[in-house]
Amino acid sequence: MTGPVIDLGELRHEPEPDTRPRRPRANGRPLRCALVLLFVLATLVAAGPVSRRAVVPLPARLGANVVVTDDLFLVIDPITPQTPQRRLAAYRLPGGEPVWQVPLPAEGRYWGVTPLAGMLLVTGYEVGSEGRGALTVVLDRATGAYRWQQPGSPVELADGNILFQPGGEDEPGSLRVVDTCCGTVRWQLTTAPGEINYGTAGNAVDRVLLRNADGSFEIRDAATGRVLTRARLRVGGGAYETVQVVDGLLFTVGGTPAMVTAYGLDQLDQRWSTTADGSLYATGCDPVVCLQTRSGRLRAVDPATGRELWSSERWGWVWPVAGRLVATTLSSAGPGAEQLVVLDPPTGRVLADLGRWELAGSDLGGPMIGLRRHPDGGLLVAELDVRAGTVRMLDVLPDANGECQASPGRLLCRRVDGSYGLWRLPD
Structure with a gap:
């Protein structure tokens, strides 16, 4: 793919000598030239210096965790011998003015900040006398004041409350739902490690799928904890077994011979079953379902029947965007920029080649911003439609070095000197 073409005009040879007779020189020409020169100088002085690309410098040390949420730039400082306790600082955007700074009431490595209902949910791994575990500290968004905390990682529910799950797949613990205002527990139960899945309404969770110790499955209402349905499913064991919820269906992969089976979430009724053919897990590729195999082959199946629509060994990561599929090529897999193509979901046909890009982080539904190292330094920035x-x-950002996050109209990147900068993207 070629970049934009800049017209530098035509390069000509030295002009031929002008043999035509010259016009007589007017006596007032020097005066007119002087007046024009004075006018140009006055205009430049009035206009001030030529404007350069505006960048807002934002303070963040190497090793800090940074997040942009709406009009706040959040920095979680790293632990050092001089600062053994982590601190969270908030800066107002777009100007970068300090708003507040607070200590975080636990040790460990914090790794996520979620805005919700005027609060910030700061989640990380707590290190204590009883070992490690996930902990979420809830702060007031406007002031940074401490509100409450709960063990586990937060999941937003459709009714506005928060579900906290154990911090890792191998970490048993209590599954609990709390109210948003004060962290008061509404319902809870003890779960086995790695056996929690969710059903969603839009982007929020409204159902919880659990696999019990006796092998049965049950679906609970996320708001009340009430059991909606319970069933025994023939997952079948085998060398590899997967249970997951994708696009409103429960998928199991396993058994001898290995099968992929889809169930409805309302009654846990079987919809279809097909030979796994090496499939390890399913991913959402709306309007199809993608199955990834051990060999790296990607299979697209009809979610209603399980019929294979197409397969390919060319693609690595695949995800749905705007009714299409974006795929990376296996040949370009690795750190940094990867070759991106657009696929037609029902047929797998290549609709467009977007070129080789590294994608800036963004929220669901946010702009897709591609980044590429510029030969003269900095980053080339593009919008991928x-x-x-x-x-x-x-744009080309000479001072940008990577670790970029995109939000509508803005791009946050780490700069060459280790700090962060906020650039406004052109319309």
């Missing part, structure tokens, strides 16, 4: 299959070059 998946629906149209086009790439629009936006």
